[in-house]
Amino acid sequence: GEDVEQSLFLSVREGDSSVINCTYTDSSSTYLYWYKQEPGAGLQLLTYIFSNMDMKQDQRLTVLLNKKDKHLSLRIADTQTGDSAIYFCAESMRGGGNKLTFGTGTQLKVEL
Amino acid sequence: DTAVSQTPKYLVTQMGNDKSIKCEQNLGHDTMYWYKQDSKKFLKIMFSYNNKELIINETVPNRFSPKSPDKAHLNLHINSLELGDSAVYFCASSQVWDRGGRDTPYNEQFFGPGTRLTVL
Numbered sequence: 415g416e417d418v419e420q421s422l423f424l425s426v427r428e429g430d431s432s433v434i435n436c437t438y439t440d441s442s443s444t445y446l447y448w449y450k451q452e453p454g455a456g457l458q459l460l461t462y463i464f465s466n467m468d469m470k471q472d473q474r475l476t477v478l479l480n481k482k483d484k485h486l487s488l489r490i491a492d493t494q495t496g497d498s499a500i501y502f503c504a505e506s507m508r509g510g511g512n513k514l515t516f517g518t519g520t521q522l523k524v525e526l
Numbered sequence: 527d528t529a530v531s532q533t534p535k536y537l538v539t540q541m542g543n544d545k546s547i548k549c550e551q552n553l554g555h556d557t558m559y560w561y562k563q564d565s566k567k568f569l570k571i572m573f574s575y576n577n578k579e580l581i582i583n584e585t586v587p588n589r590f591s592p593k594s595p596d597k598a599h600l601n602l603h604i605n606s607l608e609l610g611d612s613a614v615y616f617c618a619s620s621q622v623w624d625r626g627g628r629d630t631p632y633n634e635q636f637f638g639p640g641t642r643l644t645v646l
Contacts (some may be wrong), residue, residue: 455618456637457569500567512557512620512633513582516569 418503418517425523432493434520436486436503443505446479447514448488459489460501490522498521498524529553530638532617538644539607540566547602557581558600559618559635560592569616575600602617607645614640 418438426432438446447462463470463477463486470477486503503517503523530551539545551558559582560572573584578594589605604611617638 451567456639457618458637459634462634502569506633512559512635513571513574513584514561514635515571519567519569 418505418515420503420520422518423521424525425525426493428493428495428524428526430493432488432497432522432524434488434490434501434503434522436488436514436517438484438486438503438504438505438517440507440515441481441484441507442507445506446477446486447504447506448475448477449502449504449516451502451519453499456491459503471477493522493524495524495526498522530617530619530636532615532638532641534641536642536644537638538646540646541607541609543607544603544605545607545643546604547615547617549600549602549638549641551598551617551619551636551638553619553621553636555619555621555636556597557620558594558597558617559620560600560602561616561618561637563640564615565613572615573602575601576630604643609645612643612645614642616640 420436443465445462448460449457450460451457461472462473463479468479474491478487500519500521502519504514542583557576559574561569563569571584572586573592591603594600599628618635620633620635
């Protein structure tokens with residue numbers, strides 16, 4: 415199956431860490447991605463992780479991948495109001511023609 | 527600026543009409559895509575073209591016909607528009623196409639700004 419699930423909404427205070435979670439069902443994922451969508455805008459790739467890795471850090475972003483549980487998370491350190499957006503996880507599979515299967519999206523709201 | 531561009535940004539039309547959305551990329555990429563984002567923000571791929579050749583067609587009604595005149599353009603034509611076609615349509619492009627070989631390359635997709643289609 416290609417179901418990719420995320421919680422719908424997350425609210426954090428500015429300066430706190432945010433953790434956005436994603437679960438997927440297809441174990442043949444090759445790459446997993448996190449995209450950000452600001453209101454009225456397109457999708458911006460934030461980071462990605464290859465399926466044989468379990469962690470990737472990129473400045474304020476930390477991606478954790480648990481292949482056994484098919485669980486992916488994105489941690490944003492020191493969350494700012496500019497981080498308010500919808501975050502999508504996505505997966506692609508070998509031989510899938512680069513098709514991205516997106517999660518349901520998590521709306522992150524950062525409060526002062 | 528190097529980017530993926532789409533026109534128009536907004537499109538409002540009546541049910542039953544035929545309309546087109548255009549997409550152009552000047553990134554020199556070989557592969558282009560169309561995605562649909564519905565009112566609940568759910569994103570799903572519709573089509574993928576590699577070097578003007580259709581690669582992916584995800585059970586999209588045949589009222590939707592993509593056309594790729596060259597590698598840099600992938601247009602979407604929609605016949606007999608229905609209320610359920612209202613959505614945001616995103617075009618994307620990537621450098622190479624995954625043929626399913628042993629070493630699958632990382633292949634970032636660059637997205638256009640989207641076209642909001644409203645069918646009345």
